Amino acid sequence: MADLFADDAPEGAPDTPRADAPLADRLRPANLAEVVGQEHLTGPQGAIGRMVAAGKLSSMILWGPPGTGKTSIARLLADAVGMRYAAISAVFSGVADLKQAFAEAEKMAKAGRKTLLFVDEIHRFNRAQQDGFLPYVERGVVTLVGATTENPSFALNAALLSRAQVLVLNRLDEAALEALLAKAEDLEGALPLAPEARAALIASTDGDGRFLLGQAETLYHAGLAEPLDPAGLARFLQRRLAVYDKDRDGHYNLISALHKSVRGSDPQAALYWLARMLVAGEEPLFLARRLVRMAVEDIGMADPQALPQCMAAMEAYRFLGSPEGELALVQACLYLATAPKSNAAYMAQKAAWKSAKESGSLMPPMNIVNPATGLMESLGYGKGYTYDHDTPEGFSGDNYWPEGMAPEQFYTPAPRGFEREVRKRLDYWDKLRAERG
Structure with missing residues (x-):
């Protein structure tokens, strides 16, 4: 068989594409x-x-x-x-x-x-x-x-x-997509788009640079006499595009409004901004991803069902498609907006990451290191470990922090929603830990 796979171009220089290549x-x-x-x-x-x-x-x-x-x-x-x-x-x-x-x-x-x-x-x-x-x-x-x-x-x-x-690899952001369009225009000339339509085109690609360049190529081949506005672009590409009105309210402004409405527990406003984006042609899976982020950033343990609700909504949309699947996004949005709010997990992550970077490579205490070999056991690995399930309360109160590092508190439950119950659990374990010294 011939070598169908190798690149025969000289080292250090990628193949030069044909003039008629995409x-x-x-x-x-x-x-x-x-x-x-x-x-x-x-x-x-x-x-x-x-x-x-x-x-x-x-x-x-x-x-x-x-x-x-x-x-x-x-x-x-x-x-x-x-x-x-x-x-x-x-x-x-x-x-x-x-x-x-x-x-x-x-x-x-x-x-x-x-x-x-x-x-x-x-x-x-x-x-x-x-x-x-x-x-x-x-x-x-x-x-x-x-x-x-x-x-x-x-x-x-x-x-x-x-x-x-x-x-x-990151999904391409607005700056990266703009840079790609600039390269295209250096090669092919200015795109036949009004500024608002250009912004709408970028916002509609959901971070896909190849798709953006494909849409740009379609516009170049059309030989348009006049620049298109957002409505004209939507009709030409047969694709719903995000609406940019005279105040230039765009993709990032609208998603910010949606996120903050959910965080502020205003389901009516949240539903309005969700509708604005879907009606304007925003990619539904982008909204699904953002709802997932809201569930973990702004609700977290205050309602642990928030995340499963959003993941289920995303899968429902993938299964049903538009427009039926958009109802699942509506349900997830309303669930989040009406849920108790807490950023305790989000703040705990930031604090724990900071501590991990500052503390370096401290070893765990020997009692909780698994003695995987006889040599390790002879060196004291695992010595003194208490199996929590063998205690009356199912709680040993052992030390799990590195030697030389004092225990820190990263997670403080909010006094709302399910985290009120979590607080009771932590208080109970703290009481047992204090009794054991």
Whole structure:
């Protein structure tokens, strides 16, 4: 079989796209510095930036939404460190394709050239196929770069995850999407859009850069005589777009109004802002994600059912689609707005993260470290541990903090909703702990 996978372009220079290639291909970044929206990874202090500076890549899984640069980053990584680039897609490839890819990589390795194997949609390979990567990754025949839109914790084998670093790509924000449009206009000229329509186009893409450039290309090919306003753009693309009125109330203003109405326990206003965004064409799954965030940030343990309600609403929308599925989002929104509010968990997270960074690598106390081997047991690991279930109250009162670190209080339940019950539990355990000294 011919080598269908390798990139035959000279090292250090990505393939030059044809003049008639899609706009997204013609605007692919030429180096990692040109990748927009992922500076937390590609910048000098990012994980990818550090690997490239060291000239050595480890296997990695790029996890992020569609159109955020996963494929471009993989190609540019190979160029940056002088590796051979090979790519397969789990959607179109089977066992025979994998065997060929590994055989080619082994042949090149014997010739002294290392291979970066990019696997798009890697989560679509089954467990057995994923296991097939392991020996080649372990022996260094390939450096694996997998791309997935699914949570790797659920979609990939634990054995494969243990051999690869998971790097999370951000959904492209407004600034990154604006930068992509600016690159398109440098190449093709000004878009035929009024400023309000341009903002509406960006807001409608839900962070997908490839989709944005596809919509821009459609506009360029149309040969429009006059710039479109938001209503004209919606009619032209046959897609509902977020409405930007004369006061420029946009995507981020409306989502802020929705979030604060929920936080302020005003279900009527919250429903109004939700309706404004849905009627204007906001992506419903964006709203579903924001409702989930509200559930954990502003309600938390005050009503532990808030999060399951929002997750169920998101799944209901995915199952039903629009417009029926939008009713599930309405129900979740009303549930959140009428629920008791608490940011105690949110504040506890911030405080705990701060303490963890400041305290460094303190060891747990020896009594709660598992004596996994005889040697560890002889050294005192696990000595003095009290199994809580063996006590009358099911509570030992042991110390679980690192030696040399005083106990801290991160979580303080609010006196509202279910957290009133949580407060009673904490008070009870504090009383038992005090009695045990």
